[in-house]
Structures are given as C-alpha cells and as structure tokens.
Amino acid sequence: MNLKELSELLGLSQTTVSRALNGYPEVSEKTRIRVVEAAREHNYSPNSRATGLATGRAMVIGHVIPLSARHEIVNPVFGDFVAGALQTYSQNNYDMMFAHAVDGGEAEIYKSLYNRRVVDGVVLQGPKVVEPRIKALRDLGIPFVVHGRSSAEHGPYPWVDVDNTRSFRRATEFLIDLGHRRIALINGLEDMDFAMRRRKGYEDAMAAANLPLNPDLMFTEEMTEVAGHHAARDMLRMETPPTAFMVSSMISAIGVRRAIEEAGLKMARDVSVIAHDDDLSYLKNGQDVPIFTATRSSVRHAGEIAAQILIDRINNPQLAPQTRMLEAEIVVGRSTGPGPER
Amino acid sequence: MNLKELSELLGLSQTTVSRALNGYPEVSEKTRIRVVEAAREHNYSPNSRATGLATGRAMVIGHVIPLSARHEIVNPVFGDFVAGALQTYSQNNYDMMFAHAVDGGEAEIYKSLYNRRVVDGVVLQGPKVVEPRIKALRDLGIPFVVHGRSSAEHGPYPWVDVDNTRSFRRATEFLIDLGHRRIALINGLEDMDFAMRRRKGYEDAMAAANLPLNPDLMFTEEMTEVAGHHAARDMLRMETPPTAFMVSSMISAIGVRRAIEEAGLKMARDVSVIAHDDDLSYLKNGQDVPIFTATRSSVRHAGEIAAQILIDRINNPQLAPQTRMLEAEIVVGRSTGPGPER
DNA sequence: TTGAAAGCGCTAACAT
DNA sequence: ATGTTAGCGCTTTCAA
Numbered sequence: 001m002n003l004k005e006l007s008e009l010l011g012l013s014q015t016t017v018s019r020a021l022n023g024y025p026e027v028s029e030k031t032r033i034r035v036v037e038a039a040r041e042h043n044y045s046p047n048s049r050a051t052g053l054a055t056g057r058a059m060v061i062g063h064v065i066p067l068s069a070r071h072e073i074v075n076p077v078f079g080d081f082v083a084g085a086l087q088t089y090s091q092n093n094y095d096m097m098f099a100h101a102v103d104g105g106e107a108e109i110y111k112s113l114y115n116r117r118v119v120d121g122v123v124l125q126g127p128k129v130v131e132p133r134i135k136a137l138r139d140l141g142i143p144f145v146v147h148g149r150s151s152a153e154h155g156p157y158p159w160v161d162v163d164n165t166r167s168f169r170r171a172t173e174f175l176i177d178l179g180h181r182r183i184a185l186i187n188g189l190e191d192m193d194f195a196m197r198r199r200k201g202y203e204d205a206m207a208a209a210n211l212p213l214n215p216d217l218m219f220t221e222e223m224t225e226v227a228g229h230h231a232a233r234d235m236l237r238m239e240t241p242p243t244a245f246m247v248s249s250m251i252s253a254i255g256v257r258r259a260i261e262e263a264g265l266k267m268a269r270d271v272s273v274i275a276h277d278d279d280l281s282y283l284k285n286g287q288d289v290p291i292f293t294a295t296r297s298s299v300r301h302a303g304e305i306a307a308q309i310l311i312d313r314i315n316n317p318q319l320a321p322q323t324r325m326l327e328a329e330i331v332v333g334r335s336t337g338p339g340p341e342r
Numbered sequence: 343m344n345l346k347e348l349s350e351l352l353g354l355s356q357t358t359v360s361r362a363l364n365g366y367p368e369v370s371e372k373t374r375i376r377v378v379e380a381a382r383e384h385n386y387s388p389n390s391r392a393t394g395l396a397t398g399r400a401m402v403i404g405h406v407i408p409l410s411a412r413h414e415i416v417n418p419v420f421g422d423f424v425a426g427a428l429q430t431y432s433q434n435n436y437d438m439m440f441a442h443a444v445d446g447g448e449a450e451i452y453k454s455l456y457n458r459r460v461v462d463g464v465v466l467q468g469p470k471v472v473e474p475r476i477k478a479l480r481d482l483g484i485p486f487v488v489h490g491r492s493s494a495e496h497g498p499y500p501w502v503d504v505d506n507t508r509s510f511r512r513a514t515e516f517l518i519d520l521g522h523r524r525i526a527l528i529n530g531l532e533d534m535d536f537a538m539r540r541r542k543g544y545e546d547a548m549a550a551a552n553l554p555l556n557p558d559l560m561f562t563e564e565m566t567e568v569a570g571h572h573a574a575r576d577m578l579r580m581e582t583p584p585t586a587f588m589v590s591s592m593i594s595a596i597g598v599r600r601a602i603e604e605a606g607l608k609m610a611r612d613v614s615v616i617a618h619d620d621d622l623s624y625l626k627n628g629q630d631v632p633i634f635t636a637t638r639s640s641v642r643h644a645g646e647i648a649a650q651i652l653i654d655r656i657n658n659p660q661l662a663p664q665t666r667m668l669e670a671e672i673v674v675g676r677s678t679g680p681g682p683e684r
Numbered sequence: 685t686t687g688a689a690a691g692c693g694c695t696a697a698c699a700t
Numbered sequence: 701a702t703g704t705t706a707g708c709g710c711t712t713t714c715a716a
Contacts, residue, residue: 019685
C-alpha cells in the first residue's frame with residue numbers, strides 16, 4: 001500500500017493524506033482521524049527512500065568499523081556504546097547504518113556513505129592519537145561526532161569521551177596505596193588515543209608516588225586474550241615480577257589471569273588485577289575480591305550523548321561543535337590476602 | 343554532482359551516462375572511458391535513494407538486536423557473526439542496517455524496516471526454542487535467514503548454525519575421560535535454542551558415561567560475569583562441589599574463574615573450566631593449560647555464509663530455503679595437575 | 685481546508 | 701550506439 005493507493009481509497013488527494021499523516025495543522029481533525037485510521041488499517045508505511053528523495057534527509061546515521069580491527073567489534077565497550085546510540089536514534093526516528101572499512105580506507109567509506117546520501121551523518125569510533133579522518137570529515141562537510149578524542153587534532157570538533165586518564169590514575173593510585181610498587185600496565189595499541197591517555201594516567205600516578213617507570217612492565221598490543229596472556233606470562237618470569245596488573249580490557253584480562261594461574265600464583269593474594277571494563281556488581285555483595293574500575297555504564301551513556309549531539313548538529317549545521325567529558329564510574333573494592341609483599 | 347549535471351557536462355543524455363557507469367554493453371568503449379573518468383574527476387556517486395526508488399532495491403540488509411538482551415550485543419560471538427556478514431555484504435555492495443527492538447516488538451521492527459523499504463531482507467539472530475518471528479517473517483514474505491535454529495519450528499526456513507550439541511558433547515566427554523564426574527554446566531538462558539542444544543550435548547555425554555544428572559550442577563541464566571560468578575560460587579560451597587565447569591560464554595567464564603579463585607582453589611589442578619568461545623591460540627605453544635572449545639572463527643564463518651544465503655534469496659525468491667550446519671572448530675589441550683580427584 | 689502539479693535523482697522501456 | 705520519456709513514492713510550492 002502506497003500513498004497513491006491510500007489516497008484513492010479515501011477519495012482524497014495524496015497531498016491531504018500526506019499532510020494528515022505528518023501532522024500538518026491545516027488538515028481538519030475529522031479528515032486526519034479518518035486518514036490515520038485507514039493508514040493503520042491498511043498497514044500503510046511510507047517508503048523511506050521516496051521520503052528521503054523528496055526531503056533530502058536519509059534519517060540514517062553511519063557507524064564505521066575498521067575491519068583490520070576485528071577485535072574492536074568484539075570489544076564489549078564497542079557494544080555498549082552502540083547500544084546507547086541505538087537508543088537515542090530510535091527515539092528520534094533515526095536508523096543506524098553499519099559499514100566496515102579495510103585499513104586506511106575509512107575516509108573513503110564515510111565519503112561514500114555520505115555522497116550516496118545513505119546517511120545524514122557519521123560517528124567516528126576508535127580515534128587514534130593522530131587521526132586524519134577528523135580533518136577529512138570536516139573538509140567534506142559531513143556532520144560527525146567522535147567517540148573519544150584525538151590528541152594531535154587541535155581544530156574544534158564535536159566529541160564525547162570518558163576520562164580515561166583519570167580512571168587509570170585513580171586505579172593505579174589505589175594499587176599504590178595498597179602497597180604495590182611493581183605495577184604492570186597491559187595496554188591496548190598506543191596509537192589509539194584512549195590507550196595513550198590510559199598510559200598517561202598510569203604514569204602520572206607512578207610519578208606522583210616517586211615510583212620508577214619500568215619499560216619491561218609496560219606492554220602495548222591489541223586487546224586480546226592471547227596478547228594479555230603472553231605479556232603477563234613473560235612478566236611473571238622476570239626476576240622481580242610485578243605484583244599487580246592494570247589491564248585495558250576485560251578480554252586481555254582473561255589472558256592475564258590465566259598466566260597468573262599458570263605461574264602457580266594466587267590471585268589477589270600474590271597478584272592483583274584491575275581490568276578496565278570488568279563488571280563490578282560483585283562488589284555490592286561486600287565480598288573479598290580484587291579491585292576494579294568500571295566504565296561499562298559510562299560508555300553506554302556516552303553512546304546516548306554522542307548520538308544526541310550528532311542529531312542536533314544534523315538539524316542545525318551552524319551549531320558550534322559540542323564536546324562532553326564523562327567521568328567513568330569508578331568502583332574499588334577491597335584487596336584480599338596479605339598484600340603484595342611476598 | 344548528480345547524473346543530470348554530469349550528463350550536461352559531457353554533452354550526453356542521462357541514459358547514456360547511466361549505462362556507461364553501470365556497465366551496459368551498448369555503450370561505446372570510447373564514451374564509457376570518457377564518462378567514467380569524468381565521474382571520478384567530479385567525484386560523482388549515484389544517490390542511493392534515487393537508485394533504490396527506481397530499481398525497487400535498497401541494497402541494505404537489516405539486523406535486529408533485542409534491546410532487552412543488552413548482553414547480546416556485548417557477547418563476543420555476536421560481533422564475530424556480524425563481522426563475517428559485513429564482509430560478504432561489502433563484497434556484494436550491500437550495506438548493513440542495525441535496528442533494535444524492545445522485548446516482543448521484534449516482529450514489528452522487521453515489518454517496519456521492510457515495509458518502509460529500508461532493507462531488502464533481514465537476519466534473525468538469537469532464535470529461541472519457540473520462535474514466532476520465523477512464522478511472522480514467512481507470512482510477511484520478507485526474505486530472511488536465521489543465525490541458529492528454532493527447534494519448535496517445523497516448516498522449512500533458511501538457517502546457518504554451528505553444531506552446539508556436538509561441541510558440548512565432545513567437550514564434556516573430554517572432561518569425563520580426564521576422570522571428572524561432577525561436571526557443572528553454566529549455561530545461557532535455556533529458552534534460547536543454542537543454550538537448549540548445548541545442554542543436550544552435555545546431557546548426552548553424561549548419559550553415555552552413565553553419570554547422573556545433578557540439577558544442582560546445572561545452571562541457566564544470562565551469560566554475564568555476575569551470573570557466572572554467583573552460580574560457581576554457590577556450587578563450590580556444596581558438600582561435594584564440581585571438579586569441572588562447562589561454561590557457555592567466555593564472559594560468564596570470567597565470573598566462574600573468579601569464584602574458583604575466591605574459593606581458594608587452583609585452576610586446572612583443582613577445577614577445570616571449559617568456556618565455549620575462549621580464544622585457543624595459547625595451545626599452539628604447547629603449554630599446560632586447561633582445555634577449551636573454540637568456535638570464534640566458526641561463528642565468523644557462519645556470518646559470511648548466512649549473508650550469502652540471504653543475498654541469494656533476495657535475488658532469487660523462489661529458491662528453496664538453504665540451510666547450513668557448520669562444525670565448530672574444537673581444540674582440546676592437555677589438562678594440567680594431578681587431575682580431578684581431590 | 686483541499687488539490688494539482690512539479691520535482692527529488694535515478695532506471696528502464698521504447699524509440700531512433 | 702544514443703536519446704526520449706515515463707515512472708519509482710513521496711513532499712512541497714502554488715492555486716483554489
């Protein structure tokens with residue numbers, strides 16, 4: 001059922017039916033009711049391509065995943081962000097498009113999506129420290145918002161981020177307060193902006209406590225089980241192994257914990273592990289567990305906010321770029337056992 | 343730059359330009375080259391909404407995530423499947439649409455996406471044992487493919503699945519061979535078809551070994567860290583606790599392992615854990631690690647296949663529903679320590 | 685308050 | 701080998 005058929009059925013013009021359905025004021029209430037009911041009854045829904053052609057709006061927003069970063073889509077944080085954005089989109093009648101890009105081709109994908117009028121705007125996820133995509137999007141005039149920031153980018157651009165530096169500083173401080181001195185950092189790839197910031201938080205806390213930075217205890221790789229395992233295993237074989245691990249992802253933390261088991265060490269008593277996005281609900285039971293930071297709900301919230309900023313920008317292009325810094329929800333539990341001196 | 347402008351620029355009709363760009367044979371090679379070059383030079387890309395309107399095809403496929411199942415999008419397996427599908431889509435010039443649905447509203451979302459001609463077909467993810475969506479999609483005439491199966495659905499429908507029953511049977515057999523007798527099952531929600539099949543695999547193996555099924559060792563919940571932790575913690579407090587855990591997700595396995603640590607037990611020596619989608623690359627180093635099944639790459643492959651089946655179906659609606667069963671890639675490592683008798 | 689008609693950018697019959 | 705023309709299904713002036 002399309003507009004024409006519906007209007008013929010009602011003995012009205014397409015115009016009137018369209019107006020009635022879209023809430024224009026000049027339609028009589030009587031007609032509107034008749035139209036709306038007939039539409040529902042005959043299961044009419046407007047063809048979004050035709051609407052898009054006529055209005056010039058796609059009502060779709062694009063997300064692009066670098067294909068090389070296959071782990072990215074598997075990163076739970078990614079899903080949290082997307083879930084948040086999805087919620088805001090549906091409240092505003094937007095749909096979400098998903099595209100992927102081979103390495104280096106991301107700018108092309110954005111351009112293609114926008115030029116073909118598939119999307120009205122895009123969300124840039126996983127920005128690197130040096131991120132040419134931001135300039136590209138700005139130059140192309142594509143409405144966008146960044147999840148995260150890019151430190152090397154000095155022009156204004158809209159972003160939403162959680163305070164990664166603060167999270168890692170606070171968590172590291174917590175470990176230091178517990179008496180740990182050899183604290184390892186199992187980080188993501190440090191050309192990613194978030195990873196660089198996390199390292200900074202870690203370094204800041206170490207410096208503030210006058211603890212030396214040991215390059216052998218600072219590892220950077222993709223955030224996978226395997227990478228976490230290898231790094232932790234090697235570190236635990238050192239003469240003076242670390243007594244604690246700051247880990248950038250719950251996924252790499254799986255590997256880290258396994259390495260600890262394999263080394264015959266006991267979690268919490270011999271070694272503490274803080275993973276960035278581990279679930280924290282345990283702590284509510286007041287149990288003896290290692291400490292953690294939690295940002296899962298913060299990330300979901302970031303998705304909601306980012307979507308709203310982008311939608312505002314699409315509707316009002318001359319708006320100044322909005323930015324929003326979210327504090328990660330940090331929860332720390334008690335450390336168990338005799339502590340780090342072994 | 344649109345078709346009209348481009349054709350005026352070239353002194354050709356829109357038709358000829360369109361034909362040149364779409365590879366129709368009746369265009370002279372000379373003209374084609376001239377057109378293609380001008381298009382590239384002026385950065386022309388066809389408006390997909392206009393193309394869609396004219397052709398009746400959206401070149402978009404929809405994926406729907408139940409919002410209630412917020413964990414679903416966070417499940418790594420979900421990402422693997424999507425990544426696989428995305429790859430096939432881009433090879434066939436399809437884009438991927440992402441929608442979400444509040445509980446029970448999934449059929450509406452499918453209908454809406456299809457009626458509005460936003461998508462040409464949809465992928466049904468996370469089918470339940472009883473899955474009304476399949477009948478709904480069939481009745482609506484929407485091209486679709488199911489990732490997984492629905493046991494209560496007896497009519498023909500296209501699906502791609504991994505052999506969950508076999509995976510869990512084999513992994514359970516492996517534990518039994520190692521001498522384990524009290525094997526716990528930490529499963530997902532068993533109204534989900536895959537979870538039901540996994541339980542069946544577990545039960546089959548136990549029955550074949552004449553081992554009793556102990557309801558207290560069979561847990562079913564959402565596959566979260568918290569749920570895994572609670573279940574394992576309670577089981578480990580039993581008089582005769584399990585010596586091994588079969589876990590349905592690497593995420594719940596995090597909770598299970600933590601509960602084991604908290605109980606003062608040593609992984610592998612005291613308790614073995616097999617998690618469904620744990621990464622297995624460890625084993626390649628020939629280390630002493632617990633055993634695992636791996637299906638990560640199988641799931642990605644499932645995504646590729648499912649996408650292809652759907653595309654074929656869209657292009658050829660009278661095709662009989664294709665189905666495809668994939669064998670999960672199963673890898674088992676050596677169990678460490680003195681074994682389960684403690 | 686309603687309708688006629690043009691047009692959004694493309695494809696596909698149907699000429700030529 | 702190229703062009704003319706009529707849509708695809710909607711919105712939006714402009715008229716009535």
